Amino acid sequence: MGSQNAQNGASATVHHSSDTAETRETKRLRERLDPSRMPEHVAVIMDGNGRWARKHHLPSRLLGHAEGYKTTKKIVRAASDLGVKYLTLYVFSNENWRRPKHETDGLMALIEKATRNELAELHENGIRMRFLGRRLELTPSLRKEIERAEALTEKNPGLVLNLALNYGGRAEIVDAVRKLAEAAARGEIDPAKITEDDISANLYAPDMPDPDLMIRTAGELRVSNFLLWEIAYSEMWVTPTLWPDFSAEHLVQAIEDYQMRVRKFGAVVNP
Numbered sequence: 326m327g328s329q330n331a332q333n334g335a336s337a338t339v340h341h342s343s344d345t346a347e348t349r350e351t352k353r354l355r356e357r358l359d360p361s362r363m364p365e366h367v368a369v370i371m372d373g374n375g376r377w378a379r380k381h382h383l384p385s386r387l388l389g390h391a392e393g394y395k396t397t398k399k400i401v402r403a404a405s406d407l408g409v410k411y412l413t414l415y416v417f418s419n420e421n422w423r424r425p426k427h428e429t430d431g432l433m434a435l436i437e438k439a440t441r442n443e444l445a446e447l448h449e450n451g452i453r454m455r456f457l458g459r460r461l462e463l464t465p466s467l468r469k470e471i472e473r474a475e476a477l478t479e480k481n482p483g484l485v486l487n488l489a490l491n492y493g494g495r496a497e498i499v500d501a502v503r504k505l506a507e508a509a510a511r512g513e514i515d516p517a518k519i520t521e522d523d524i525s526a527n528l529y530a531p532d533m534p535d536p537d538l539m540i541r542t543a544g545e546l547r548v549s550n551f552l553l554w555e556i557a558y559s560e561m562w563v564t565p566t567l568w569p570d571f572s573a574e575h576l577v578q579a580i581e582d583y584q585m586r587v588r589k590f591g592a593v594v595n596p
């Protein structure tokens with residue numbers, strides 16, 4: 326794991342404008358962490374864009390989302406440089422369609438623009454992009470960007486960046502159960518023999534480990550339908566900091582805190 330981290334760190338810091346200062350900063354942050362206890366998978370509920378816009382007396386929540394996008398770019402880079410292997414970001418939930426059309430339209434446009442504009446740099450940095458969620462409700466042009474990003478970065482060796490878009494934890498479980506029920510109806514599997522692993526294997530990203538650490542910004546103490554199946558034993562870290570104010574420093578604080586915890590998975594563990 327240590328050498329893998331060093332490798333990720335070395336390969337991920339190539340293409341940015343202020344390279345030297347950034348590399349120094351990342352190195353300083355990385356040195357605070359124990360490379361043998363890194364969370365392999367970090368999941369983030371990026372919340373508080375609307376409150377950030379209000380706090381800054383901005384006329385539209387969309388300006389908060391635009392600021393949140395800047396944070397997302399920084400955190401993807403930081404996670405990659407720190408040697409996190411999987412980063413799953415909650416971009417848009419199934420329930421977020423309940424927002425005013427002006428906001429959902431603006432968000433979808435921002436997401437499409439971001440996917441298009443970031444693709445080259447993410448690819449150069451060896452990052453693999455995947456999208457989790459129901460695609461049918463997305464516009465054809467956004468679907469096209471998603472497919473392009475996934476296809477181009479599919480074989481990349483670095484950070485796996487999962488973007489939960491039009492995602493719901495319950496919908497993900499429903500979709501998995503449907504696939505299993507269909508297989509049972511075809512006589513391919515015996516319902517009595519369905520296991521937890523079978524459910525896991527039919528989720529949107531079946532080949533990734535469950536999140537070790539789940540971060541939520543903006544202070545709410547709830548899960549909001551994110552990764553319900555996968556977070557059974559994830560460690561949670563909540564900060565009052567709004568997503569647009571979140572930084573690599575906060576990410577490192579969360580990982581430092583994670584590294585001090587004792588994970589027990591229901592067993593008795595002597596720390």
Ligand code: IPE
Nearest residue numbers: 371372373374375376416417
């Ligand atoms: C998170 O920020 C972004 C999305 C849910 C898309 P919010 O828009 O939920 O911000 P608050 O919670 O209203 O502050």
Ligand code: IPE
Nearest residue numbers: 370371372415416417418549
């Ligand atoms: C969760 O935040 C969804 C995303 C971050 C995309 P919400 O702002 O939608 O969650 P609630 O409504 O406060 O539970």
Ligand code: MG
Nearest residue numbers: 372373374375
């Ligand atoms: Mg919110």
